[in-house]
Amino acid sequence: GNSVTxxxxxxxxxxxxxxxxxxxxxxxxxxxxxxxxxxxxxGLQLLLKATKAxxxxxxxxxxxxxxxxxxxxHLEKGSVQVSDSAVYFCALTRxxxxxxxxxxxxxxxx
Amino acid sequence: xxGITQSPKYLFRKEGQNVTLSCEQNLNHDAMYWYRQDPGQxxxxxxxxxxxxxxxxxxxxxxxxxxxxxxxxxPLTVTSAQKNPTAFxxxxxxxxxxxxxQPQHFGDGTRxxxx
Numbered sequence: 001g002n003s004v005t006x007x008x009x010x011x012x013x014x015x016x017x018x019x020x021x022x023x024x025x026x027x028x029x030x031x032x033x034x035x036x037x038x039x040x041x042x043g044l045q046l047l048l049k050a051t052k053a054x055x056x057x058x059x060x061x062x063x064x065x066x067x068x069x070x071x072x073x074h075l076e077k078g079s080v081q082v083s084d085s086a087v088y089f090c091a092l093t094r095x096x097x098x099x100x101x102x103x104x105x106x107x108x109x110x
Numbered sequence: 111x112x113g114i115t116q117s118p119k120y121l122f123r124k125e126g127q128n129v130t131l132s133c134e135q136n137l138n139h140d141a142m143y144w145y146r147q148d149p150g151q152x153x154x155x156x157x158x159x160x161x162x163x164x165x166x167x168x169x170x171x172x173x174x175x176x177x178x179x180x181x182x183x184x185p186l187t188v189t190s191a192q193k194n195p196t197a198f199x200x201x202x203x204x205x206x207x208x209x210x211x212q213p214q215h216f217g218d219g220t221r222x223x224x225x
Contacts, residue, residue, distance in 0.1 A: 032211040043116075043200055043216035044153075051211050089152065091213075096160065098143070098204075098214055102152035 002027045006090045006101035013080055013108050021075040021104045023064075023090035031094040033057075033066055033073040038087045038103070047075075047088070080108045112137045116201050116217035122225045123188065123195060131186045131220045133201035142184035143202040143214065146170060153200065159184055188222060196223050 007022040025031065032051045036044040048057030053068035062077045073090060085108045090101040114135045123129045135142065141160045145153040155168030159178040173192025178184055184203075188195045199220045205212035 032213075034213050036216075041219070041221075043114075043218045044202075044214075045216070046213045049213055093204075093211060093213070096141075098155075100153045105150075 002031070002092065002094050002097065002099050004090050004092055004099050004101040006088075007104050009087075009103070010105040010107060013106070015082055015108055015110050016079045017108075019075070019077040019080045019084075019106070021088055021090075021106070023073045023075065023101060025071050025073065025090075025092050025099075027071075027092055027094050027099075029094060031092040033064070034091045034093070035062070035064055035073070035075050036089040036091060036100075038089065040086075044089060080106070082108045082110055084108050114201055114203055114215055114217035116199075116220050118220060119218070121220055121222045123222060124225050126190045128187055128189050129222065131188070131199055131201075131222070133184045133186065133217060134182055135184075135201075135203045135215075136182060137203055137215060138181075139203035139205055139215070140181065141204045142178070143204075144168075144174070144176065144184070144186045145200040145202065147198040147200060147219075156186065156199075198222075 003026045034049045035047040037047045038044045048059040050057040050066035056065045064075045087103045087105045089103045117132045143158040144156040154170050157176040159165035175187045201217045202214040204214045
């Protein structure tokens with residue numbers, strides 16, 4: 001079946017630190033992959049996406065590369081800010097269905 | 111700007127009462143979804159609809175009902191049969207069938223609590 005596994009949180013980093021949140025997936029065929037961000041009390045916002053192998057999605061300094069050989073889509077940012085504190089969800093879509101990871105909470109301290 | 115509007119933002123339910131959460135979108139999307147999110151948890155799919163007048167159960171449909179009479183609207187009713195309704199409810203929509211690799215767009219959610 002299709003599923004997404006992402007790194008357990010919570011993650012706490014100092015401002016300007018490097019961020020990696022791991023995400024691996026299981027899927028038949030060729031899914032599209034997404035990262036969403038959720039700020040407290042709000043819905044999910046699309047952060048970035050990749051629709052085929054070796055695609056790199058990027059937005060607001062965040063990046064993730066679709067690695068088919070390792071079935072991974074890890075989220076990275078070179079220098080996090082306090083405003084990046086949120087919950088991050090990895091997701092995939094395949095066969096008209098969407099599958100989400102359990103979310104990783106990030107707190108960035110000044 | 112196009113988007114998804116959920117209302118109300120906060121809702122309180124009394125014992126034995128049914129309540130309805132509103133979800134409206136002006137993105138011209140065919141597919142719409144309802145998710146439940148419990149504190150510190152991921153999203154669980156309640157119901158989804160790929161086209162008007164048709165909908166399917168998700169993973170946790172018991173105690174919930176939906177309708178899809180218009181493309182723009184996908185209301186969710188939390189019935190008295192749902193014994194633990196306290197949660198954050200998220201509505202989402204996605205592009206037409208030709209765009210199944212497109213992402214979902216989400217509303218800002220409704221927080222439901224028991225009185």
